[in-house]
Amino acid sequence: MSSPFPGNIATPYTPPFNVVRRYFIAATVTFILxxxxxxxxxxxxxxxxxxxRLLAFVHMAILGWATLIVMGAMTQLVPVILETSLYSVRIARWGLWLYLAxxxxxxxxxxxxAIKGSGMISSAAFAFLAVILFVINIAITLLKVKSMNITVAHIIASIFYLASVATVGFILSINLGYPFINGSHLKYLSLHAVLGFGGWFSMIIMGVTYRLLPMFTLSYxxxxxxxxxxxxxxNIGIWGIVVEFLLQRPFYSSVLIAIGLFMFSYQVVLIMRGRMRKSLDIGLRHAMLAYGYIPVAALLGLYIAMSQSLPVIKQRFVLIFGFTVIFGCLTFLIIGMMYKIVPFLVWFHKFSNKVGKEKVPLLKDMFS
Structure with missing residues (x-):
């Protein structure tokens, strides 16, 4: 089946660059911190x-680094993919500050x-409200879509899971200070992780890949x-896990998620086999490393879901899984895509109107 995904990442439909730039800068500063x-x-x-301390690290990495930079990228790319304007630039602009708080x-x-009292709940409420505003902004923009394709399907699924994981997270923040949920808090934390890693991040990684990887490698x-x-x-695997969670059974549906991630890896191989641009620049090399970690993360997640090993051993695999996903899959892919996206956006907004009038730098000259 033919699958042309050529295109540009800056069009008349994209929001003002200073809005997207703030997301990228805030995420980068958070990553340094x-x-x-x-x-x-x-x-x-x-x-x-x-x-x-470990919970602080994880939430800084997931919320302040990965999710924040993806939100900025989606604010830039969704209007390009749909060929329509973002519903509300104001939501994108002010939602950032609410989210950072x-x-x-x-x-x-x-x-x-300091999980007791109103401090944690208020902070979680700020993040929850910012996420819901972001989801509403993207969802209303998606209503203008003219045709369904594989990227749009993944974006729709991703924002659904983002709203879901934010809702569960907000509920858990309340439960920390004022316990009201029956059963172990840690069991609900596992559902929170499945919706986040298996739903939000896997859907957006796959969806963005199907749009950007063919564009950057000239694979048509x-x-x-x-x-x-x-x-x-x-998706079937995630919903299977939700059912198994409610029935208090092992997460056997994690097998479907693992197979799905391997199928995604195969899709990446097919895209790369058909590419016209054979050499890989620094951005694509980072992306390839990220894609290489995805099968590893799938196997680790499957082991954690299915294993009956001693808690100490299983806990070590949980930490390895977390590092693999956050610093292997997510961070390498984010850095790789930022090497491709940010130089172009800066060049487009600073030099595109000067082409033919004066000497302008090439894209490769935008970073060292």
Missing amino acids: LNGMMLFSYQYLQGFHFQP GVFGISGHFWYF TYRTWPGWTAFWLV
């Missing part, structure tokens, strides 16, 4: 995962384990059935 915190508090990167509030309260003709198969397997 995160690495500084881990460097000087490395002793907390071990042991049981539900401990104050929530993220740093959550991370700070976890750092000191390849079969797309592995991508669609991955989409359905991962």
